[in-house]
Every structure is written in C-alpha cells, then in structure tokens.
Amino acid sequence: MPELPEVETVRRGLNNLTLDQPIAGTAVLLPRTLAYPTSVTEFQENLTGKAIASWNRRGKYLLAQLKTDSLESAGWLGVHLRMTGQLLWLKTDTDLQKHTRIRLFFPHNYELRFVDTRTFGKFWLVPPYVPPENIVTGLQKLGPEPFDPNFSVDYLAAKLANRRRYIKTLLLDQAIVAGIGNIYADEALFKSGIKPDTVAVDLTPDKLDRLHQAITTVLKTSIDRGGTTFSDFLNLLGVSGNYGDAALVYGRSGKPCRVCGTAIAKIKLAGRSSHFCPYCQT
Numbered sequence: 001m002p003e004l005p006e007v008e009t010v011r012r013g014l015n016n017l018t019l020d021q022p023i024a025g026t027a028v029l030l031p032r033t034l035a036y037p038t039s040v041t042e043f044q045e046n047l048t049g050k051a052i053a054s055w056n057r058r059g060k061y062l063l064a065q066l067k068t069d070s071l072e073s074a075g076w077l078g079v080h081l082r083m084t085g086q087l088l089w090l091k092t093d094t095d096l097q098k099h100t101r102i103r104l105f106f107p108h109n110y111e112l113r114f115v116d117t118r119t120f121g122k123f124w125l126v127p128p129y130v131p132p133e134n135i136v137t138g139l140q141k142l143g144p145e146p147f148d149p150n151f152s153v154d155y156l157a158a159k160l161a162n163r164r165r166y167i168k169t170l171l172l173d174q175a176i177v178a179g180i181g182n183i184y185a186d187e188a189l190f191k192s193g194i195k196p197d198t199v200a201v202d203l204t205p206d207k208l209d210r211l212h213q214a215i216t217t218v219l220k221t222s223i224d225r226g227g228t229t230f231s232d233f234l235n236l237l238g239v240s241g242n243y244g245d246a247a248l249v250y251g252r253s254g255k256p257c258r259v260c261g262t263a264i265a266k267i268k269l270a271g272r273s274s275h276f277c278p279y280c281q282t
Contacts (some may be wrong), residue, residue: 004179
C-alpha cells in the first residue's frame with residue numbers, strides 16, 4: 001500500500017501538472033470506485049467544468065480543492081489509493097491499462113487516469129461548503145501528521161503509555177500518527193534500535209526519543225527519493241520510487257544487515273510481516 005512518502009510524491013506531481021485547468025469530462029469504468037456520490041451521473045455532472053486549485057494530503061488521503069471559473073470554492077475531490085491504486089498523467093490516446101477505473105479529461109489531450117488492480121481505491125466528491133471530513137469520514141480518525149509540531153516526543157509517550165501491544169502494531173494505528181505503514185514502521189524501528197515485537201509499555205524515554213526522531217528522518221529520506229516501489233507504486237509520470245534500493249530492513253529478509261552483517265529476520269505480528277536485525281534491534 002502506498003504510504004505517506006508515496007502519497008506525498010503523488011501530491012507534489014499533481015500540483016505540478018494538473019492545477020488551474022478545467023476538467024472537460026470524466027469516464028467512470030468501475031462505478032464502485034466512487035465512495036461518494038455513488039451515482040456515476042452525479043459524479044460526472046458535478047465535477048465536469050471544475051478546476052483544481054491545489055492538492056493537499058492528510059495521512060494517506062489526497063484532497064483536491066476544486067474551484068469554478070469565478071474562483072469560487074467548488075468543494076473537494078478526495079482520493080485514497082489503498083493497496084494498488086495509481087494516478088497517472090497521460091496523453092488521452094495512450095492505450096488503456098487493463099485495470100483503469102476512472103479517467104479525468106483535461107485540456108490539450110491530457111488525462112488523469114486512475115489504475116487499480118485490486119479495486120480497493122476510492123474517490124469522493126465533496127459538495128461546496130461541506131468540510132471534507134464530513135464525507136470522507138476516515139479523516140476524522142487520523143492522528144497528527146509526523147511532521148506536525150503536535151507530533152512531539154511527549155505526545156508519542158502519552159499515546160504509548162501503559163499500552164501492552166507491540167510497538168510495530170501501534171505504529172500502524174493511523175489514530176496515533178497518520179501515514180505510516182508497514183515499510184516505514186520497520187525502517188523507523190531499525191533506525192531507533194527497537195525490535196518490532198517490543199511491548200510499548202517497556203520502551204524507555206531514550207528509546208521513545210530515538211523512535212520519534214527516526215520516524216521523521218525515515219519519512220523525509222523516502223520523500224526525497226520519490227517513495228518506495230516494491231510492487232505497484234509509480235509516480236504521476238509512471239516512474240518507480242527508489243527508496244527501496246536504500247531500505248535498511250524492509251523486504252530484505254535473509255540479506256545481511258547494512259550495519260552489522262547479521263541476516264535480516266522476518267516475523268509475523270498481527271498478520272503483518274515485520275523485518276528487523278536481531279543484533280542491531282533489542
């Protein structure tokens with residue numbers, strides 16, 4: 001699943017390529033991709049003619065602020081890529097990918113194409129003057145962004161205090177911190193020297209401080225590298241992210257640790273694979 005760095009990479013590309021251009025029309029090839037409204041006709045009629053003022057990101061959600069010719073607010077377009085969703089900026093006459101679900105047509109023979117193999121991705125069209133979280137209800141459950149001042153060491157310590165769940169599982173909880181998934185939880189835990197199956201209540205203040213710093217460092221590094229591609233992620237122009245080449249533990253089971261040479265181990269926690277170095281992480 002695309003995580004914060006991948007979604008942020010897409011957001012930046014969208015802001016470079018799609019702004020201030022009227023959407024000339026849409027094609028909905030898989031109606032269940034629409035979370036709101038569920039009517040294809042309503043979605044098409046209410047989106048056509050609008051332009052995108054800016055793209056924002058909240059956790060793993062993309063939110064496009066829409067506007068009319070008179071610069072009046074025209075609501076929001078929300079997108080969640082989920083497991084395998086891709087947004088691609090293409091010439092309209094480019095051959096359709098097999099799993100194309102939604103097409104937004106722009107001037108000069110360009111389109112924003114949503115391709116989604118597993119079909120879990122969703123679109124929301126939020127009416128004008130309605131807060132996005134009223135329609136995209138998952139936004140209501142998100143904790144602070146990792147780069148937000150509210151995501152402090154004290155905040156993290158308070159959220160993890162007296163918790164007897166594994167720290168890896170808690171890092172995946174979007175209500176604690178928004179945007180972290182399996183890849184960057186593993187990477188941050190390695191950077192901070194913490195085993196993924198450490199019970200949160202056992203973390204010392206020093207380890208909490210190292211973990212907080214590692215989360216922001218790992219995410220910034222991945223954003224700078226355009227995200228991670230291990231299976232499906234592509235940026236807006238169809239280019240793979242290259243953080244995967246520098247990953248410290250994720251996806252490296254059995255390979256030597258880049259720090260000490262010990263073979264990277266893999267375990268299952270709450271149904272999710274976790275990668276770690278048995279020597280560097282305690």
